[in-house]
Amino acid sequence: xxxxxxxxxxxxxxxxxxxxxxxxxxxxxxxxxxxxxxxxxxxxxxxxxxxxxxxxxxxxxxxxxxxxxxxxxxxxxxxxxxxxxxxxxxxxxxxxxxxxxxxxxxxxxxxxxxxxxxxxxxxxxxxxxxxxxxxxxxxxxxxxxxxxxxxxxxxxxxxxxxxxxxxxxxxxxxxxxxxxxxxxxxxxxxxxxxxxxxxxxxxxxxxxxxxxxxxxxxxxxxxxxxxxxxxxxxxxxxxxxxxxxxxxxxxxxxxxxxxxxxxxxxxxxxxxxxxxxxx
Numbered sequence: 001x002x003x004x005x006x007x008x009x010x011x012x013x014x015x016x017x018x019x020x021x022x023x024x025x026x027x028x029x030x031x032x033x034x035x036x037x038x039x040x041x042x043x044x045x046x047x048x049x050x051x052x053x054x055x056x057x058x059x060x061x062x063x064x065x066x067x068x069x070x071x072x073x074x075x076x077x078x079x080x081x082x083x084x085x086x087x088x089x090x091x092x093x094x095x096x097x098x099x100x101x102x103x104x105x106x107x108x109x110x111x112x113x114x115x116x117x118x119x120x121x122x123x124x125x126x127x128x129x130x131x132x133x134x135x136x137x138x139x140x141x142x143x144x145x146x147x148x149x150x151x152x153x154x155x156x157x158x159x160x161x162x163x164x165x166x167x168x169x170x171x172x173x174x175x176x177x178x179x180x181x182x183x184x185x186x187x188x189x190x191x192x193x194x195x196x197x198x199x200x201x202x203x204x205x206x207x208x209x210x211x212x213x214x215x216x217x218x219x220x221x222x223x224x225x226x227x228x229x230x231x232x233x234x235x236x237x238x239x240x241x242x243x244x245x246x247x248x249x250x251x252x253x254x255x256x257x258x259x260x261x262x263x264x265x266x267x268x269x270x271x272x273x274x275x276x277x278x279x
Contacts, residue, residue, distance in 0.1 A: 002130040003074040009083035010120035013039045023070040027260040031057040038259040047259040059263040061093040078107040083115040086192025113191030117226035118150035118275035149276035152187040153210045158266035182206040207242045225274045228255040232268040
């Protein structure tokens with residue numbers, strides 16, 4: 001049998017993961033001088049309280065202790081599906097740790113090239129294949145199409161978070177803030193960075209640009225779309241309203257982002273993601 005391990009980027013707690021037969025390794029965030037395991041030691045609401053009070057967060061990969069706990073939770077072979085390399089150091093950390101003598105023969109780490117909801121759907125599919133008795137190579141082959149199909153778009157509101165993350169220059173961040181523009185960033189094909197898709201003056205036009213990009217990627221009834229937000233439910237619901245007009249037959253989900261992603265995208269950001277659902 002194969003045990004599926006992943007990180008908390010799929011927006012599940014350790015206990016929620018256990019109920020789905022998945023081992024969750026929490027990502028870490030630091031704020032107000034204290035480090036927390038997201039979802040386990042700090043919630044999104046608590047995290048946003050610190051941000052609203054002027055604290056600046058940072059994020060880091062899972063601890064080696066949490067990796068060890070996940071790997072030692074089973075004697076089965078392990079397929080560890082990490083969030084996109086380049087957007088987090090979790091893949092590098094897991095890849096290095098998996099070469100330890102006690103794990104090198106039974107742990108394989110792969111880069112999902114995505115995060116959050118597409119990653120969750122990929123992990124669930126891998127879990128289903130593991131339950132069917134598939135080997136690690138068969139599971140990886142079975143989720144490859146989903147990995148290749150995943151697309152992620154980010155609409156930030158606090159440009160300082162992108163500036164601190166090196167995704168936006170200080171000058172560009174200042175100009176965008178003054179002009180009150182609505183930039184749309186898209187995850188690169190290799191999943192390692194965020195690139196500019198467009199800059200709009202209105203939120204609805206920004207969503208329109210995302211919809212055009214989704215259509216150009218061939219998003220159809222075989223896909224699912226998910227909208228996630230960092231304490232910005234009203235705009236997330238508006239995004240879903242517009243998406244449903246364009247894609248009336250596609251399932252669209254609404255979710256709240258966790259602390260690690262809020263650290264990357266900033267408070268009030270909106271994420272729109274799609275992935276092909278394979279069964």
